[in-house]
Amino acid sequence: MAYRSSVDIHTEWDIVAARQLGRNEAKKIGFGTVDQARITTAISELARNIYLYAGTGKIEIERLNEKGIFGIAIIASDEGPGIADVRKVMEDGFSTSGGLGAGMPGVKRLMDDFRIDTEKGKGTTITAIKWLR
Amino acid sequence: MHRKVPKFVETHLDEIIERWKQLMKEDHGDRFFQIMPDEVVEKTSHEFAGLIVSNLTEDGQMYESKLHDFSERIVRLGWSITLVMKAIENFSDTVYEMLWEAEVINDSNVAEYFEVLNGWIRPLREEVVEAYSNTWERTVSLQKIALQELSASLIPVVDKVSVMPLVGTIDTERAKLIMENLLEGVVRHRSEVVLLDITGVPVVDTMVAHHIIQAADAVRLVGARCMLVGIRPEIAQTIVALGIDLNEFTTTSTLQRGMQEALALTNRQIVEVDE
Ligand SMILES: Nc1ncnc2c1ncn2[C@@H]1O[C@H](COP(=O)(O)OP(=O)(O)OP(=O)(O)O)[C@@H](O)[C@H]1O
Ligand SMILES: [Mg+2]
Numbered sequence: 001m002a003y004r005s006s007v008d009i010h011t012e013w014d015i016v017a018a019r020q021l022g023r024n025e026a027k028k029i030g031f032g033t034v035d036q037a038r039i040t041t042a043i044s045e046l047a048r049n050i051y052l053y054a055g056t057g058k059i060e061i062e063r064l065n066e067k068g069i070f071g072i073a074i075i076a077s078d079e080g081p082g083i084a085d086v087r088k089v090m091e092d093g094f095s096t097s098g099g100l101g102a103g104m105p106g107v108k109r110l111m112d113d114f115r116i117d118t119e120k121g122k123g124t125t126i127t128a129i130k131w132l133r
Numbered sequence: 134m135h136r137k138v139p140k141f142v143e144t145h146l147d148e149i150i151e152r153w154k155q156l157m158k159e160d161h162g163d164r165f166f167q168i169m170p171d172e173v174v175e176k177t178s179h180e181f182a183g184l185i186v187s188n189l190t191e192d193g194q195m196y197e198s199k200l201h202d203f204s205e206r207i208v209r210l211g212w213s214i215t216l217v218m219k220a221i222e223n224f225s226d227t228v229y230e231m232l233w234e235a236e237v238i239n240d241s242n243v244a245e246y247f248e249v250l251n252g253w254i255r256p257l258r259e260e261v262v263e264a265y266s267n268t269w270e271r272t273v274s275l276q277k278i279a280l281q282e283l284s285a286s287l288i289p290v291v292d293k294v295s296v297m298p299l300v301g302t303i304d305t306e307r308a309k310l311i312m313e314n315l316l317e318g319v320v321r322h323r324s325e326v327v328l329l330d331i332t333g334v335p336v337v338d339t340m341v342a343h344h345i346i347q348a349a350d351a352v353r354l355v356g357a358r359c360m361l362v363g364i365r366p367e368i369a370q371t372i373v374a375l376g377i378d379l380n381e382f383t384t385t386s387t388l389q390r391g392m393q394e395a396l397a398l399t400n401r402q403i404v405e406v407d408e
Contacts, residue, residue, distance in 0.1 A: 016304075041337070106375035
């Protein structure tokens with residue numbers, strides 16, 4: 001099993017805890033300042049979406065090592081309402097909360113790989129990966 | 134029983150403490166005694182035992198106030214609550230075992246012993262938990278105040294130009310405070326240009342950006358303009374990746390540059406003067 005650690009999201013301050021965890025892991029893996037900022041910002045977006053739209057959930061951070069290439073995976077999962085139209089939430093400016101609607105498309109651009117698994121009424125799991133080059 | 138137990142604890146104190154220490158070592162390894170200097174362990178465990186004795190000999194009120202003092206002191210030593218709970222448990226286990234061995238208690242009077250035990254262990258546990266949670270509550274509320282004091286004040290720098298340095302994480306509550314202080318300050322200082330300095334903000338995500346944009350809009354409504362300064366290179370890159378449009382802002386990487394721009398905007402500049 002790859003090394004995984006996680007933070008449960010219940011309050012706004014848990015977002016800060018998740019960010020901190022991600023930054024520490026990113027540092028350990030060897031990411032530079034710019035990538036550290038990208039990774040923490042992505043975590044912040046995903047954690048806040050959990051807090052806002054699902055209420056509770058968790059952020060897991062996994063260290064990756066694929067054939068000697070290191071990376072970090074952010075796995076954001078919740079059992080909230082799910083996302084009805086995945087294509088729509090990936091559009092810049094789409095928001096149901098009066099936000100900027102920049103979070104989801106932003107995370108996709110901040111990271112290397114991005115995947116959404118969601119089912120209406122069941123919940124959402126978003127996996128975002130950054131590789132160390 | 135009410136007299137026998139304290140008498141026993143009093144006379145066998147050294148041995149109890151020895152065996153209790155052994156138990157703690159088994160549970161926590163040497164780590165336990167490394168984090169606690171010897172004389173502190175010695176003193177505290179004697180005091181603890183003394184407390185038990187006094188509970189069983191003195192009247193209730195006396196015990197309560199002693200217990201309170203003791204718990205407060207334990208908390209101040211900074212040990213984890215788990216450790217302290219374990220220590221209490223081990224202490225009472227040790228006493229129990231030794232009472233058996235000394236045949237002070239046996240099958241016929243053990244129930245009576247548990248009654249006595251309940252009288253000192255339960256209030257002790259409760260008092261310790263209470264003392265811990267009081268300390269935590271106090272700490273949290275003090276930190277809240279400290280955070281609020283950190284939160285954003287608008288500083289008039291020169292005529293018409295003010296700076297608001299933002300330091301630390303911005304949550305919803307702080308964002309509100311920033312907005313209030315900003316607007317109130319702009320009006321009070323008759324600022325024409327406000328520099329929002331985000332050098333000290335660790336993460337600028339969409340929520341923070343949104344609040345900054347809203348603050349700038351509000352500042353415009355009261356007739357001033359807002360500049361965003363102190364944008365570190367890595368923050369600039371994440372803002373771009375998020376696709377956040379800051380075109381309506383004048384942005385600069387340092388406060389110093391921002392200051393020059395602000396002066397230019399108000400038709401002034403800094404000049405060196407010869408003597
Ligand atoms: N975990 C989730 N569960 C359910 N719906 C979600 C979840 N995450 C995002 N959404 C939906 O997707 C929309 C777009 O999310 P996105 O993060 O891009 O923008 P936003 O949160 O509305 O604004 P911001 O720019 O502040 O992030 C949200 O408004 C919300 O309706
Ligand atoms: Mg969002």
